[in-house]
Amino acid sequence: MITVELLEKYGVIKKSFDKNDIIFEEGNLPLHYYQIISGEVKMSNYNDDGREFIQGIFYNGQSFGEPPLFLNQKYPANAIAVENTEIFILPKENFIKLLEDNPKVSIKIIENLAQRLYYKSVMAAEISTHEPEHRVLKLIDHGIAYFNFQKDKNGYLINFTRQQIGDLTGLRVETVIRTIKTLEKKGELKIINRKVYR
Numbered sequence: 334m335i336t337v338e339l340l341e342k343y344g345v346i347k348k349s350f351d352k353n354d355i356i357f358e359e360g361n362l363p364l365h366y367y368q369i370i371s372g373e374v375k376m377s378n379y380n381d382d383g384r385e386f387i388q389g390i391f392y393n394g395q396s397f398g399e400p401p402l403f404l405n406q407k408y409p410a411n412a413i414a415v416e417n418t419e420i421f422i423l424p425k426e427n428f429i430k431l432l433e434d435n436p437k438v439s440i441k442i443i444e445n446l447a448q449r450l451y452y453k454s455v456m457a458a459e460i461s462t463h464e465p466e467h468r469v470l471k472l473i474d475h476g477i478a479y480f481n482f483q484k485d486k487n488g489y490l491i492n493f494t495r496q497q498i499g500d501l502t503g504l505r506v507e508t509v510i511r512t513i514k515t516l517e518k519k520g521e522l523k524i525i526n527r528k529v530y531r
Contacts, residue, residue, distance in 0.1 A: 334396050334445060335368060335431070335438055343427040349419050356412040356420065363402040366428035369393055372418025376410040377500065387500035389449065390415070390493070392480060399446060402428070448479065460503045465512040468502040470521060473531050487523055488530035 347370065350356060356367065359378060367374075374397055376388040388410045391397040401408050402425055423431070432439045452475060459471045473491050476482055482489045493501070499509045513529060516522040523530040 334394055334441060337421075339431065339435065339438065340368070340421050340423060343423060343431045345421045345423045345427075347419060348422050349417070350414040352414055352416050352418075354414045354418075356414060357398065357408055359409060359411045360407050362405070362407055363398060364425055366396065366402060366421075366423040366425065367398050367412070368396045368421040368423075370419040370421060372420075373415040374412055374418060374420075375415050375497075376412050378410050385500050386503070387497060390480075390497065390501070396442075396445065399442065452479070456501075465502075465504055465508050466516055466521075468504065469498060469509065469512050469516065472498060472502055473522075473529075477531060487525050491522075491529040491531060493529075 350372070356374060357363070369391055371393055374391045376391075376397060377385050378388065379385055389397065398408065398412055400406075432442065455475070456472070459468050463471070472493070476491060476493060477489045480492065482492055484490075495509045495513070496506055498504070498513075499506045502509070504512070513522060513524065517524050521531070
C-alpha cells in the first residue's frame with residue numbers, strides 16, 4: 334500500500350517470520366506499522382473453549398494492525414504468520430510523520446480502514462442472521478472483490494482453506510465442508526482437485 338521508497342525514507346526495516354510465528358499479541362500496546370512484503374498474516378482471537386475466530390487475513394502489499402496504533406489502545410487480537418512471511422516494520426513515530434508529510438498516503442490509509450470497517454459491518458450482519466450457504470458465498474464474494482483472488486479457466490480460485498472459511502464465518506469446519514458441497518451441487522461453486530472456485 335505505501336511504496337517501498339517512501340517507507341525506506343522513513344526508516345522502515347524488513348523482518349522475516351516463519352509459519353505460525355507471532356508478530357504481535359493480543360493485549361500488547363502497538364509500537365509499529367506493519368505492511369506485508371510477501372506471505373500471509375491472520376489476526377485472530379480464541380474463545381474460552383479454545384476455538385479460533387479469525388478477525389482478518391492479510392496478503393502481499395496489505396497492512397494490518399493500524400486501528401490500535403492510531404488509538405493507542407491494546408491489540409484486540411493476535412497477528413500470526415500463516416506461512417513464511419516477510420514484513421516491513423515502521424516505528425509508530427516514523428509512521429505518523431510519514432502520514433503528516435504525505436496527505437495522499439493518509440487518504441489511502443483512511444480508505445483502507447473504511448473498507449475493513451465496511452467488511453466487518455457486512456459480515457457481522459451476515460454471520461448473525463443468515464444460513465451457512467449465504468455466509469460462505471458472501472465471504473467468498475468479498476474475497477474475490479478485495480483479496481484479488483486469481484481467475485483462470487475454472488473461475489476464481491478461493492484462497493481460503495475450509496478452516497479459514499469456518500473461522501471467518503463462525504461456522505464449524507464440518508458445516509463449511511457440507512455447505513461447499515451443497516453449493517457445488519447448486520452450481521454456485523466448483524470443486525476441482527480439492528480446490529474451490531467461484
